[in-house]
Amino acid sequence: AQSVTQLDSQVPVFEEAPVELRCNYSSSVSVYLFWYVQYPNQGLQLLLKYLSGSTLVKGINGFEAEFNKSQTSFHLRKPSVHISDTAEYFCAVGKGSGNTGKLIFGQGTTLQVKP
Amino acid sequence: DAGVTQSPTHLIKTRGQQVTLRCSPISGHKSVSWYQQVLGQGPQFIFQYYEKEERGRGNFPDRFSARQFPNYSSELNVNALLLGDSALYLCASSSKEGTISGNTIYFGEGSWLTVV
Numbered sequence: 001a002q003s004v005t006q007l008d009s010q011v012p013v014f015e016e017a018p019v020e021l022r023c024n025y026s027s028s029v030s031v032y033l034f035w036y037v038q039y040p041n042q043g044l045q046l047l048l049k050y051l052s053g054s055t056l057v058k059g060i061n062g063f064e065a066e067f068n069k070s071q072t073s074f075h076l077r078k079p080s081v082h083i084s085d086t087a088e089y090f091c092a093v094g095k096g097s098g099n100t101g102k103l104i105f106g107q108g109t110t111l112q113v114k115p
Numbered sequence: 116d117a118g119v120t121q122s123p124t125h126l127i128k129t130r131g132q133q134v135t136l137r138c139s140p141i142s143g144h145k146s147v148s149w150y151q152q153v154l155g156q157g158p159q160f161i162f163q164y165y166e167k168e169e170r171g172r173g174n175f176p177d178r179f180s181a182r183q184f185p186n187y188s189s190e191l192n193v194n195a196l197l198l199g200d201s202a203l204y205l206c207a208s209s210s211k212e213g214t215i216s217g218n219t220i221y222f223g224e225g226s227w228l229t230v231v
Contacts, residue, residue, distance in 0.1 A: 004157075036222070043119075043205055044158070044222035090157050094220075101146050101209055101220060102171050105157030 002027040006106035021076040023091030119223035140208030147189040150205040
């Protein structure tokens with residue numbers, strides 16, 4: 001069975017500081033990895049995804065994530081955050097084979113960017 | 116192009132009632148999935164439909180059911196509502212069936228269900 005653990009429920013950070021949101025996954029099969037962002041009272045927006053190839057993935061809004069197979073991690077980073085980055089961030093895993101479109105989500109990390 | 120659209124956006128129901136939530140996928144997308152997001156938690160998979168056939172079911176009771184229509188829109192039905200069914204219900208669509216290479220899953224804004 002697959003599972004996703006987001007190691008921090010809340011991450012407070014000052015504006016223009018760097019940030020890392022941590023995500024670990026467990027799976028006995030190959031997986032695809034995703035980060036989604038959810039702004040207050042909105043649905044989920046895809047930030048980036050890792051399917052194969054380069055382990056460093058660049059996404060929208062200046063975010064990037066690094067896939068580390070040996071540590072089963074997919075941490076999200078941004079070198080300089082903005083107030084508008086305040087939101088809930090979800091790491092998700094999808095099965096890397098077969099036809100299922102099911103995503104397994106972590107519990108979420110609230111990023112609070114302070115001025 | 117319009118994204119994934121869901122209706123209604125908010126609704127309040129009484130325990131024991133039934134609710135129907137609707138979803139229109141992005142034009143050309145044949146796969147629709149439903150997720151339940153309880154406050155403070157990540158979304159949980161309920162159903163996936165592809166080409167009008169159920170392709171996956173999460174760990175939800177039989178009170179939850181869904182269907183996909185010929186135009187690929189979908190409905191989620193929940194019977195005998197419980198207080199614990201209060202949540203944001205998200206619909207997602209994609210062009211392909213699985214999370215295979217290049218297949219992005221797009222989410223709608225969700226339907227907020229409050230059971231009182």
